[in-house]
Amino acid sequence: MAKIFPMFSGSEGNATFIGTDDFAVLIDVGVSYKRISEALYAKNLSPDKIDAILITHEHTDHIKGLKTFLKYHKVPVIASRETIYALEYAKIINFESPRIYIDECNEYIIGSAKIKRFPTSHDCVGSSGYTVTLSDGVKLAVCTDLGIVTDEVKEALCGSRVVMLESNHDPSMLRLGPYPPELKIRISSEKGHLPNAVCAETIAYLYENGSDRFILAHLSEKNNTPEKASSAVRAALIDKGATENSDYILYVAEKEGTRVITI
Numbered sequence: 001m002a003k004i005f006p007m008f009s010g011s012e013g014n015a016t017f018i019g020t021d022d023f024a025v026l027i028d029v030g031v032s033y034k035r036i037s038e039a040l041y042a043k044n045l046s047p048d049k050i051d052a053i054l055i056t057h058e059h060t061d062h063i064k065g066l067k068t069f070l071k072y073h074k075v076p077v078i079a080s081r082e083t084i085y086a087l088e089y090a091k092i093i094n095f096e097s098p099r100i101y102i103d104e105c106n107e108y109i110i111g112s113a114k115i116k117r118f119p120t121s122h123d124c125v126g127s128s129g130y131t132v133t134l135s136d137g138v139k140l141a142v143c144t145d146l147g148i149v150t151d152e153v154k155e156a157l158c159g160s161r162v163v164m165l166e167s168n169h170d171p172s173m174l175r176l177g178p179y180p181p182e183l184k185i186r187i188s189s190e191k192g193h194l195p196n197a198v199c200a201e202t203i204a205y206l207y208e209n210g211s212d213r214f215i216l217a218h219l220s221e222k223n224n225t226p227e228k229a230s231s232a233v234r235a236a237l238i239d240k241g242a243t244e245n246s247d248y249i250l251y252v253a254e255k256e257g258t259r260v261i262t263i
Contacts, residue, residue, distance in 0.1 A: 002134055002263040004162060007039040009217045009253035013061050016142055016164065017045060018132050023111030026069075027054045027130055027142050030061045033068035043260050047073055051110050052100075055079040056120075056145060057127040058086040067092045076100050078108060078115065082126025104152075118156035120146035123191040131156060138263060140164075144218040147192040149202045162263060163206055164215040164253070167233070168193035169223035177223050193218070196229050200236035207240055207248060213261070217253040226252040 005017040013031035017024065017040065024045070029036060037047050052075050056062055066087070070077070076098040077084065084101055087093045102108055108115045112135035120127045122145045129143035141160040143153060157163055174184055174195075187193050203214050216229045230252055234244060242248050251261065 002138065002140065003260050004140060004164070004215070004263065005039075005043060005045070005260045006164065006215060006217060006251075006253035006257045007036065008256060010219060010221060010255045011061055012221075012255065013064060014056075014144065014218065015039075015065075018140060018142075019045070019049070020112070020134065023051050023113045024049045025052050025054055025110065025113075025115070025132070026050055028056055028062040029053060029065040029069050030063060031065050033065045033072070036065050036069065039257070050075055052076045052078050052108075052115075054115065054117075054128075054130050055083055055087070056129065056142075057122060057124050058083055058090065058092075059124065059145070062145075063087065063092055070097055074098065078102050078117075080117065080119070080126035080128050083124075083128065086124070086126070104156075116156070118143075118152060120153060121148050121150060121191055122146055123186065123189075129153065129156065131160060138162075140263070142217075146194055147188075147190040149194070149198060154202070154205065157202075157206055157211075158209045160206065160211050162213040162215070162261070163203070163211050164217050165199055165202060166194040166218040167196050167199035167216040167224070167229040168218050169195055169220045170225070170228045171195050171197075173225075173228075174220075174223040179222070187220075187223070193220070196224065196232040199229070200232040203233050204236040204240050207237060207242060212248045213251075213263070214248065215251045215253050215261070219252065221255070
């Protein structure tokens with residue numbers, strides 16, 4: 001039985017646990033090591049059991065606790081070559097730290113799971129999403145921090161049973177909100193963050209291609225609400241004739257997660 005645990009989600013920090021009886025990974029370590037450890041122990045999980053850390057990109061809300069985590073747990077860091085270089089330059093990882101460069105043409109095996117990376121459109125070089133395919137063929141995907149859904153992203157996500165996808169902002173809230181103009185432009189750009197409508201449209205496409213569990217992630221606290229994000233997805237899936245909790249299950253990742261989802 002696989003577990004996915006969105007421990008932290010949002011602009012203040014991101015971290016997701018995925019694991020089974022024979023492997024466990026973290027995708028991003030964007031809060032302190034102390035908070036990561038406490039969140040794992042609270043769900044009878046342990047940082048000692050983590051086999052690898054997958055990093056999506058080098059922004060602080062995705063790597064804040066990485067250096068300390070690696071101090072206590074000598075696990076490999078998996079990321080794009082560009083992200084690894086950025087982590088080395090920032091002295092987050094040192095030359096003794098195990099690291100694995102992964103591109104979209106290869107995969108990495110941990111226990112019975114296959115890890116694949118795909119590129120995402122964000123305002124840093126080498127930004128990534130990941131899929132994890134289990135021994136029974138079930139695929140899980142995590143894809144946040146992207147301004148557009150490219151054909152490459154769609155192809156990578158297609159066929160995933162579980163999809164964790166960014167639903168960052170409502171454009172009207174962003175436009176009328178408190179952020180300075182330059183930040184609003186950045187967020188709404190093709191290298192920024194995904195609006196609710198594009199997330200919903202993508203989820204409807206993925207539902208038609210076999211996905212049936214969706215986790216909305218990286219919601220902006222100031223430019224979105226869980227109700228707006230989930231309503232957009234429900235409307236898109238109603239158009240496909242889908243019924244919630246029968247044909248699909250929808251979750252919204254919390255700022256500090258309380259739910260472990262079993263697959």
